Amino acid sequence: MPPRNKPPSAVGTSLWRHRNFRRYLTGQAASVAGSSITQMALPVLAVLHLDATTAQVAWLAFLGQLPPALLALHAGALADRYSKRRQMITGDLVSAAVLATVPVTAALGTLTLTQLMIVAVVQGTASVLHDAAAISLLPGLVDRSMIQRSNSRVGTLFAIAATGGSHLxxxxxAMGGPARALLVTSPPT
Incomplete structure (x- = not known):
């Protein structure tokens, strides 16, 4: 007999049977892993290829973290008013495009620290747009009775993806250089 506080439709239903939830989780895990690779590779690239100082690397990290601090509320408002899916896709495409400039300019020998700082800001902004839409999309994907379980699984997978992305x-x-490592960070949608 099902517990009284849960509707019968949610009892014994696995989240893994929800195709939309699986797609959401897979895409988000790939996005989180890609962001972790980027956060690891950009400072290494600045140090190894541009001989960046400690202060310059600190500025690079600071600029990458600035968009979430300044734009999170605005990105959430956009997600409430416009298509969440479109906002996620736009964020991913902008992020992929700006990150693709790094290996190209590194191969041409024209990479600069200014470019890396601009890339960090644009990529951080794109990530904020994507993440705000992704967070607000989840309640529409699963039944209300499964929100707690789905949030738990999302949180767990994100922690694993972030750690795995840093290690990857x-x-x-180490294998191909920091500029080439950024080639795999283009997030799938």
Whole structure:
């Protein structure tokens, strides 16, 4: 007999049977892993290829974290008013495009620290747009009775993806260099 506080439709239903939830989780995990690779590779690239100082690397990290601090509320408002899916896709495409400029300019020998700082700001802004829409999309994907379980699974997978992305970024940086490591960070949608 099902517990009284849960509707019968949610009892015994696995989240893994929800195709939209699986797609959401897979896409988000890839996006989080890609962001972790980027956060690891950009400072390494600045140090190894541009001989950046400690202060310059600190500025690079600061500029990458500035968009979430300044734009999170605005990105959430956009997600409430416009298509969440479109906002996620736009954020991913902008992020992929700006990150693709790094290996190209590195191969041409024209990479600068200013470019890396601009890339960090634009990529951080794109990530904020994507994440705000992604967070508000989840309640529309699963039944209300499954929100707690779905949030738990999302949180767990994000922690694993962030850690795995950092480690993968280190391996890719060691094997092919930090500029090439950024090639795999284009988030799928």
């Amino acid at each position: 970024g280190a391996v890719l940086t």
